[in-house]
Amino acid sequence: MARRLLEINARKREERLAEDEEQLNQLLALQDLIEEGDTEEFDEAIKSFEIKNYGDLQRQIANLNMRIEKNKQRIATAANAEEPIEPRPTGRNQPPTDPEAFQIWLNDTRAKYREVLVRREARRARRAAMVKRRTAAAAERMRAISRLAAAGDDFGYRDSDWD
Incomplete structure (x- = not known):
């Protein structure tokens, strides 16, 4: 995932560099x-x-030149800097080679397995x-409701219930 993000950032840097170089070429054509x-x-x-005068044109050309140089330096440093790959732990799950240590490791592993079980x-x-x-609670509630309902539920029998 990290490598992919680095590749995406590098691609964006290169795209920005190309856009800046294109804009610089257009501004240099204006200067010509x-x-x-x-x-x-x-x-x-x-x-x-959207440039007001020749001085603004010169400033924009200088700014673009500086931005292009910085982007080129960033691309060069990103290409040279390799991401250090961290080694995976190898001894964690592998049993020891010594027979006595192996028995201790085996007993510990079995005990942990039993605890998990x-x-x-x-x-x-x-x-x-x-x-x-x-x-059980739901059944008891239903029994209580049915007893209460059977005790004298006459709602709806009278016309006044519906007014």
Whole structure:
């Protein structure tokens, strides 16, 4: 997942770099227009780029050059910096090779397994007891309701009940 995010960021950096280079080329073309003396075309072109005057054009060219250099440096450092791969723990689940240590490890593992089984069985028993309690309580409620209803429920027999 982390590697994929790094690849996405690198791709975005490269796209931004390409966009900035394209914009720089357009601004340099504008600069060439003014240097050639074609002021009418220059005036129309700077309106499309929302540039007010020649000084703004120079500032934008300088800013783009700096941004392009920074992006190139970031891309170079990201390409050189390799993500350190952390080694997986190998000794955690593997039994020891010494016979005595192996027996100790085996007994510990079996004890942990038994504890897990006991906890699982206790959980199942608690769930079964809850189901039985719910069923018994529900049955008792139904009995109580039926006794109360049979005691003299005459609602709806009279016309005044419906007004």
